[in-house]
Amino acid sequence: MRWQTRGGIISEVDLEKLAKAFCLVLEQAEHYDIDIVLSQMAWNYMNTMTNFKVLAERLGSQRIKVRWGPADNLNCGEWDVSTVGFRNVLPYLHSLHIKDLHITDGIRCKFDYRAIGEGDVDYLTILRNLRNERCDAVLAVATHFLPPGGSAEDSMRINVSSLKSLIE
Helix, strand or coil, X not given: CCCCCCCCCCCHHHHHHHHHHHHHHHHHHXXXXXXXXXXXXXXCCCCCHHHHHHHHHHHCCCCEEEEECHHHHHHCXXXXXXXXXXXXXXXXXXXXXXXXXXXXXXXXXXXXXXXXCCCCCCHHHHHHHHHHCCCCCEEEECCCCCCCCCCHHHHHHHHHHHHHHHHC
């Protein structure tokens, strides 16, 4: 039901379990003076930045960070990824997992990976937001799509070129 609920609903019981587990990790992070960077994925509770923000606010630690995947958020029904999603992630943003996709049927989780800039993710708005907020997050380009007859290396070249064009 992740699509119909814009990311799924975390029960209070599950949220409390997550908070207890992460509190143990964050105690160690404080002890060693390090940050904990979570990679959000489409198939876990932190599949949208709305859900991530709920947990992060409950934890109340400056040590919790996220590697944000806007395409994964979009794939979970968070259709306002570039605006509300961005505002929710900004205080915790460490890096971005950059890939693009086109949703063909959100309810049935059907989508196609595309070259960056050719899918449904509004990277132009996201990049403008990063610039306007003077955010120095790491941009990690992914190769989830394959061009016809191409390789992962070809995909990386296309995606890096597309990202540079969007940045310009």
